[in-house]
Amino acid sequence: MIASKSRNFIFIKTPKTGGTSIEIVLSSWCSRSDICTPFADDELLRYEYGGLPRNFGAGWWRESAYRRAIKKGNKEKIAHIRQELRPLTKFYNHMPATAVADALPDLWRHAYKFTIERHPYERAVSVVCRALWKNNGRPGNSRDFTQHPDFTRVMDEMLERGKLTNYPLYTQGGRVIVDAVVPYERAWAEISILARRFGVTMPNTIPMAKSGYRGNSRPALEILSRDQKRRIVDQCAPEFELMGYNE
Numbered sequence: 349m350i351a352s353k354s355r356n357f358i359f360i361k362t363p364k365t366g367g368t369s370i371e372i373v374l375s376s377w378c379s380r381s382d383i384c385t386p387f388a389d390d391e392l393l394r395y396e397y398g399g400l401p402r403n404f405g406a407g408w409w410r411e412s413a414y415r416r417a418i419k420k421g422n423k424e425k426i427a428h429i430r431q432e433l434r435p436l437t438k439f440y441n442h443m444p445a446t447a448v449a450d451a452l453p454d455l456w457r458h459a460y461k462f463t464i465e466r467h468p469y470e471r472a473v474s475v476v477c478r479a480l481w482k483n484n485g486r487p488g489n490s491r492d493f494t495q496h497p498d499f500t501r502v503m504d505e506m507l508e509r510g511k512l513t514n515y516p517l518y519t520q521g522g523r524v525i526v527d528a529v530v531p532y533e534r535a536w537a538e539i540s541i542l543a544r545r546f547g548v549t550m551p552n553t554i555p556m557a558k559s560g561y562r563g564n565s566r567p568a569l570e571i572l573s574r575d576q577k578r579r580i581v582d583q584c585a586p587e588f589e590l591m592g593y594n595e
Contacts, residue, residue: 349443350457351452355546356377358455358526360445360463361385362514364474365532368557369439373539375399377548383452385439390557391418391426397555405438408460445518445525450548457479461525463518466532467593469568472512476503494571503572515586524590531591555582 350359351373355570361376368390375384376398386401387394393451394400395418402411410433417425438451446464466474477493479502493499506512517525530538530595536554543550572580581588581595 349383349385349439349441349448350374350378351383351439351448351455352378353455354382356455356458357460357462357542358448358452360448360461360518360526361442362463362517363442364471364478365464365466365514366535369555370464370539371401371533372397372555372557373551375555376515376551377543383439385441385443386430386433386437388415388430388441390555392421392423393555395560397551404440406433406436407466410436435591442517444516446520449525460527462528462530462538463526463531464535465514465529465587465591467568467591468512468580468587469572470532471514472503472506472576472580473514473568474573476506479506494566499574503576507576507583510566510583512580513584513587515584515590517587522586529590 349356349361352358352374353589357374359367359371361371368387371384371387372394374391375394377400380402384399384401385404385405391401398413400418402415404411405441406414410429414426414429414433417429439448445461473494476499480493480496480498484496518524518529528538540550569577577595587593
């Protein structure tokens with residue numbers, strides 16, 4: 349999540365929609381008074397692009413120590429401090445819009461508020477591939493985790509838990525409360541529009557955070573079973589209706 353008083357925008361981050369890469373660029377536009385929440389990974393990549401986490405409510409000296417570790421490129425210390433900061437943070441990665449509105453009522457009233465949404469089939473495949481990547485020693489980018497022998501089992505377990513939907517993150521009482529829910533396919537076009545509005549420049553190369561664990565470009569429609577697709581449609585019906593996704 350990013351809340352920028354200097355640029356007058358709030359970005360609500362949804363899982364598996366390219367949000368980390370978006371935040372890396374948005375963070376580089378932020379001032380020292382803006383709120384940029386910590387990442388689980390990719391802090392060094394964000395720093396390469398000129399951004400840092402700040403003002404997320406863990407205390408000045410703790411946040412300063414975290415930023416120093418990032419600037420020094422000390423991965424072990426970054427991970428250690430992040431673990432210490434986790435229970436202390438007021439603002440966090442996938443913070444719901446309702447919680448942001450409650451915490452920042454003045455900024456919420458007049459800021460441009462947006463989020464990213466992605467077809468639930470594609471999100472589901474991304475979630476499972478990421479889990480398999482993390483649980484298998486984080487191998488190189490060439491592996492296709494949709495072909496992993498545990499793919500179907502992990503997918504079914506995730507669907508059984510029933511936590512795939514992103515809809516509650518940007519709604520209240522079933523009503524969308526952000527100004528724009530941007531389709532994943534148009535996310536960078538939207539960021540380019542914001543860059544022109546703010547008078548800042550886009551990076552020459554778009555960051556590719558959390559990439560390389562899917563290993564192929566086959567559409568999720570071809571990867572998922574009929575039953576898996578049915579369960580995803582059931583769980584994510586509001587997203588299908590809001591975004592006009594095909595089943």
